[in-house]
Amino acid sequence: MTTVRLDALDRKIIAELQINSRLTIQELASKIGLSASPCARRVRILEETGVIKGYAAIIDQTKVGLPISVFASVKLERQREEELDRFAQAVARWPEVVDCYLMTGQRDYLMRIVVQDLEAYERFLKEKLTRLDGVASIESSFALGQVKRSSALPIGAALSAEPTGRST
Template structure:
């Protein structure tokens, strides 16, 4: 695991940005106790060094008509080959897939997919995922209610 070299001010910067990435540099500087110029230099360094991956809006799935979420455990035939890499590239490019993890246990991959409704899920599963030649088995769990998603990363271990 790479060593994390964030001092207390860097940690406050990333904590504040996880809460509200729309803060202006002046607002951010005020919250972390810096003047704007040093705050901006630190922010640019955090971006350049890969601590900050990007900025985006968190959208409400249901409000946008994406009320159906499922978690799919996918087993594939073979792992250390070009076909497995092709599977990964293909799945990552599918817009319905909002998360993809290589996992241990019964499944090889855990996918989170989001679609408008059950019929769209069926089309995704049958027409896209099960059409991939390397896919051996898919087990689905349907989300009944989302209690927490997209939460900020816990950073207490950095202190």
């Protein structure tokens, strides 16, 4: 995977869009100190290079009737490529799974599953997860509360100020 070099203006654009992706180009340009045309060009390049993958609304899961977050650790019987691919393809079809990571350590996958109640999680387990061939074990942990949730990446802290070679 190629890392895209971001300069200070790119990072400012990303930081502002992570706060409010509904900003107009004019509003964004004003916040970062550019005129609209170069700002729009930079946003387009960030989109085309895949740095900006898309735009989405952040929904309060409790207010839409999905208050339960379950973290499930899954161990497969074998960790061969075919089994890993089969598991990933199945998980991609399940809307209840909002996050899924291939892990190192004792377990192969860590998933966050969002459901309306305990009965819905039980149905998910019985009708989907436990029916998947190759699953050796599942450990479920229920979130009691959410201390922090963010979709914003720490762009300023993580990336160096290397120039992109673009003119503004």
